[in-house]
Amino acid sequence: MKNILKQILLFNSSQKIMIILGILGLFPFFFGLVELYFNRNELIFNINIPKYYGAIILTFIGSKYWGIILTIGDQNKISDRLKNQIIIWSIIPSTLGIISLSLQTSLSFFVLVLGFISCQIIDELLYKPLNFAHWYICLRRLLTFLVTTILIFSFIIIS
Numbered sequence: 001m002k003n004i005l006k007q008i009l010l011f012n013s014s015q016k017i018m019i020i021l022g023i024l025g026l027f028p029f030f031f032g033l034v035e036l037y038f039n040r041n042e043l044i045f046n047i048n049i050p051k052y053y054g055a056i057i058l059t060f061i062g063s064k065y066w067g068i069i070l071t072i073g074d075q076n077k078i079s080d081r082l083k084n085q086i087i088i089w090s091i092i093p094s095t096l097g098i099i100s101l102s103l104q105t106s107l108s109f110f111v112l113v114l115g116f117i118s119c120q121i122i123d124e125l126l127y128k129p130l131n132f133a134h135w136y137i138c139l140r141r142l143l144t145f146l147v148t149t150i151l152i153f154s155f156i157i158i159s
Contacts, residue, residue, distance in 0.1 A: 015135060022139050028053045029150045036157045050154040054112040054147065055097035061119045062093030068130060078129050086126070093119055109155035113148045120144040 011019070032049025065086050072078065096115035100108040120140060127137050 011135065015133075019135070019139055022143055025057065026143065026146055026150075029147055033150050033154055033157070036154055048154070048158070050151055051100065051108055051112065054109075054116075054151055055101050057147070058097040058100075058112060058115045058119070059094040061116075062090050062097075065090035065122075072130075077131075082129065089122060106155050106158040109151045109158070113151050116144050116148050116151070 029050055032053060035049060069083055069086055069090070072083070093115050096111055096118075100111040100115070103111065123132065123137060123140050126132065
């Protein structure tokens with residue numbers, strides 16, 4: 001634990017902000033899960049928070065890939081073929097988010113879980129070619145694990 005705290009202290013301010021915001025971004029998932037558990041038949045907010053927030057976050061994660069390609073631009077860090085594949089991939093998470101919102105069954109949670117796990121797999125595959133920071137990929141692993149766990153529990157509560 002001391003080593004982790006020492007490493008966190010070495011991060012620059014923007015890295016610390018991204019980590020804090022990533023972790024704070026879990027709050028609506030946790031809140032939504034608790035709300036589903038206690039009020040499954042009469043939702044306070046009249047929507048399924050984990051499902052809708054999950055679709056929004058999945059879309060956000062997909063847009064990251066679009067931004068990466070814009071940032072790389074014409075640099076030859078990766079092949080044009082890989083750039084094209086990343087651009088095409090960047091719209092898949094939002095498409096899965098829309099599909100999950102259009103499903104009126106609890107199976108929508110599995111579509112979201114599939115989306116988050118797929119994004120994590122793509123991140124793992126692109127980790128070295130795109131030179132992702134190690135702290136970022138570790139944060140993504142943690143967040144993906146927690147989000148998919150919450151979505152699975154949401155499915156169990158709703159079913």
